[in-house]
Amino acid sequence: MPSEYAKSLGARLRAIRTQQGLSLHGVEEKSHGRWKAVVVGSYERGDRAVTVQKLAELADFYGVPMSELLPGGAAPTPLGPTPKLVIDLERMQQLPQEKAGPLARYIATIQSQRGDYNGRVLSIRQEDLRSLAVIYDRSPADLTEELINWGVLDPEARRAVDAF
Numbered sequence: 001m002p003s004e005y006a007k008s009l010g011a012r013l014r015a016i017r018t019q020q021g022l023s024l025h026g027v028e029e030k031s032h033g034r035w036k037a038v039v040v041g042s043y044e045r046g047d048r049a050v051t052v053q054k055l056a057e058l059a060d061f062y063g064v065p066m067s068e069l070l071p072g073g074a075a076p077t078p079l080g081p082t083p084k085l086v087i088d089l090e091r092m093q094q095l096p097q098e099k100a101g102p103l104a105r106y107i108a109t110i111q112s113q114r115g116d117y118n119g120r121v122l123s124i125r126q127e128d129l130r131s132l133a134v135i136y137d138r139s140p141a142d143l144t145e146e147l148i149n150w151g152v153l154d155p156e157a158r159r160a161v162d163a164f
Contacts, residue, residue, distance in 0.1 A: 006046030008071035014044040016062050016069065021084075021125045031061060085124045085160050091151045099150065102135045126160060 017027060017040070024037035035058070042048035043058075050058070059066040087107060092100050110124065111117055124132075126140075133143040144161045147153035 003046070005071065006049070009050070009069065010044040010046040012069050012071055013040070013058065016064055017044070020062060020127075027061075035061065085126065085129055085157050086154060087122045087124060087147075088152045088154075089120055089122055095150055095152070100152075103132065103147075103152070106132055106135065129161070 017024075022030065024041050027035050027040050028037045039048065040058075043050045043054075055069060056066055059069050062069075087103075089107065092104060092107070106128070107122055107124075110122060110128065116122065129140050129144065133140040136143050136146075138146065141161050144153065144157050148155050148157065
């Protein structure tokens with residue numbers, strides 16, 4: 001029977017993972033097998049004890065301070081799911097090539113990797129937005145505003161950037 005602390009710790013781990021848009025299998029893929037889905041799931045349920053070393057490694061993997069994973073203490077940052085970042089592919093096709101070229105190439109790569117060719121919209125992750133910001137030589141917030149102005153990203157995406 002998991003302790004209340006183990007359950008709370010697990011809930012924090014799950015919240016961080018879902019906030020980053022990762023499934024348990026997504027964690028395994030992103031970590032190249034370093035973190036097995038079954039192990040992370042058992043930590044999240046509180047069924048398996050996590051060592052301080054493993055917790056520090058998970059915090060590093062998620063890119064958060066270890067204190068964010070620990071229950072109790074200071075008031076935690078809100079850990080609700082962030083809004084999805086959805087690119088309107090139909091609107092993107094209407095943009096001039098000089099604006100949308102890098103975005104179109106990045107989107108084509110994601111579609112190829114996922115085998116997702118529905119042609120209307122494509123969900124991207126926060127880390128994709130960070131990568132695109134580097135490509136466009138802008139901050140994620142500035143790029144988000146630009147994509148909203150172009151009409152390819154919903155204004156609700158601002159909340160996702162605030163979670164960075």
